[in-house]
Amino acid sequence: MSRLFGSVRARATLAATLVVAVALVAAGAAVLLSLRSNLLGEAGTQAERSARDVATELAVGTPYADLSLDVDDRPVQVVDEEGTLVAASDDLERITGTGVETVEPRPAASPDGTGDADDGDDDDDAGEPLEAGEIGERTTVSDGSATIDGDTEDYRFAAVPVKTEDRGRLTVYAGAPLSAEHGAVNTALTVMLIGFPVLLAVVGWVTWLVTRRALRPVEGIRREMAAITASEDLARRVPVPGTHDEVARLASTTNETLAALQTSVERQRRFVADASHELRSPIASLRTQLEVAAAHPELLDLDGAVEDTVRLQHLAADLLLLARLDAGERPADARVDLAALAREEAGGRAGVSVRDDAGAAGGVTVAGSRGQLGRVLANLLDNAQRHARSAVEVSVRRDGDLAVVGVADDGEGVPEADRERIFERFVRLDAARSRDDGGAGLGLAIARDVAVRHGGTLTVHDAPAGGALFELRLPAA
Template identity: 45%
Template sequence: MLRRVPTEARAALLAGLAACVVFTAGAWWLRGHVHDETLEQTARLAAVQARTTAATEATTDRSHVFEQGFWPKVEIDDSGRIHPALGIAVALDGLDELLPPAPPDAGPNWTRTVAISAERTRGLAQRWRAQLEPALPQGDDPADATVRAQARQRVERLLHRDLTAVAARYTLPDQRCTDPADAPGRCRRTVYHLVPPDDADAAVATLDAPLKAGVPAAALIVAATAWITTRRSLKPVEAVRAQVADITDTTDLHRRVPVPVARDRIRALAETTNTTLNHLEEASERQRRFVADASHELRSPLTALHTQLEVALAHPEHLTDAVHDALKATDRLRRITDDLLYLARPDSTEPRDVVDLAEIAHELAHEYGHHGRPVVLGPFPEEAPARGDALQLHRLLRNLLDNAHRHATDRVTLTVSPYEHGWDISVHNDGAPLAPQDLERVFERFTRLDEARARDTSGIDGSGDADSASDARGSGGSGLGLAIARDIAHRHHGTLTAHTHHPRPGTTFTLHLPATKASP
């Protein structure tokens, strides 16, 4: 489903979701960090307050929890007992374990911080409230009423909360030491201030509103930035698409798409597109030349055929000669058509059969000898196995021999010899050698050298048709024989080249084919 969404929207959506997750996690971390820092700061203030309370209690003869400081306090003697007369003496279960007295060797600046979880105070609210009232002043004095209101409010703040208890130690004056178990001067107490996380909660509360608005806004900004950035990044791609579409509509293959300056994948895409357009332009140009050359080659035999038919109609007494000439013209048309069909036929089939190149060469030499065009055989192995299509290789060698006979002065030589990992098949004619600039040009389709045109042979190469072998010298070639021969060589993973050996006369065409082991 997401694949159907435009790239810009998909990038913006994913970036926005990722930003929302990251910013939410960051907001939670910030809240926790601020909460912990504020709680630690409050605990430090409570420690100062605890030491202040301890100093006050050690020097005064009266005590009340709500006369000093901001937080309720609990006072414990060295035996762990809570002293109700000294403050909020709530007998919480396990309170003596949670709030132990100071160690005997504690110094005057000793402090301790104890965490009390909400689970410890949950369910004890009624007991706490019941034991709070007797500890409060009961007079009608407005000051006492204020103390009672503050006490109840502060105690309610302690219920169902995670508390921090901060302790300090002091020694009571002898006149206030009423416990018989305490020796004079040894009436030590530990005072705990119970600190709720109100300040930390308030600090976090100030962040909640900005964070609730800021996280979505930041995620939206990231999504918008991703949308704009992706859209701008895809502009070169859109330019490439628009240019290709325009080229397609106008069929103007000379144009190219713009290449961005940045060396990135879009630049690679543009360069690849231009390379493809280059290949298309070259293919279109080859096709245009091919059609033009084919039209030119077909026009000559068609014109000759038309002329012969006109002669037959005008001179019935020459009908036999006219029909004979017309047959030659139609035969050439057939050969040209066959060659064009072969070159136009896609053939990606991998040759699988094992054929004997020496046997094919012997057969063709024997056949040409019967038609009065002898072929001199050079060095020959007993067998030359190669993997390929026997009919195509037969056609390849026939085209080479037809071409050689067309240009030979006295003799054509055919040799088969081994070379590293393959076979060399050479066809040499002793006629006029090719010019250096023509050694590659002769393999192009419809290539006809000036000398061949002057002799009206229609090209340097033959058509490769079996029943035209006897009159190939007179009729000329289709201009496709060597092109077909090289195409067959390439399909068999081989090469076909032409070269001369000065001062030796003539031209040699050499076929290189990879060898294979013959089947047993």
């Protein structure tokens, strides 16, 4: 059961069915109340019409014996101001709801059969003030029951007052049956009790089918992702439905994530392979020198061993920095004067000059890690000196809200096709590989990663002297 309702399809079907059920119950209750109200109002109108017909006869002086009290077999009572029943329907056997439960009239008959005359107006205080021969405007409605000729039914009674000249103030009670109201309400209720469950079943069934159809692509995506997880084949992709809806966008985003993950994993694998390759050469060289020294101490090349050890140390430091950058290490938020940093890194390097184009304007300051930014400049200077013919120039300037550091050399420059590739890890152009002092191909990759971590960019262009110009752009503090 928990697995069933753990399904999105089951929850959607249940939710839709519950919503429709609540709506149907509310609508059904409103319909029943409206139907009952209308039918009760119609019954009250019919009862009032019957009561006013009898009141009209009384107003013109019709004797009790000649009143139309048995029309449509409806219960009618005529009560005087004393509360005494003076006229009633012939077949009336029992009545409730009018306040007068007697069914046998007891009129105080006069010799002419019209009843005793009433000469006073003292009944005006009993209710609505009326003149002789006038019928009251206000009608009182009540519910009750009556038995006529052995049949008992519920009725809605209307009470209408009338003032007569010879019999004083009278009240006419007339009833209209509520059987139509009960029948209609019961029929509507029966239809609802039968129809609502059927309708809810149809809604649930349709929702189940529609939800299954809508979620079928999601199930396909899930199966493919499970297969990718099991096979560890990141080259596979999930199917993208042609519906152009949220599911299609989910599939596209999933494929983009898989592509990014595949690229990251392949990059990591290349990184590990290249790092192993770069480490193997100095380690093998150092081991050879140590083995030779162990067998023939007089042949020990101490300078070569130290050089290989330093190379290993630099490579390990580069790999550690790249690992920290890949882990998302945030740079420090210190203030760094780029002109001072450039002069510090250029100090002691032959053929390197520094031009501070923003010195008179108060210098160029950025926020970040002084050590990492110094590493960027050192790597750029190492690369420039490795390729320069004679001179390297470092320029520091401000360009709007950006601080710009340029490192230019007068070498052969970088071919346009390789200007992005040189920032990849362990990538070295053929000319660089042929040099004995060539690095491991991590300096420019580290420089760009540090620039990006500081919210900036690192690009390469043609230098005015014909070589390469590396431009580091960072947000100015």
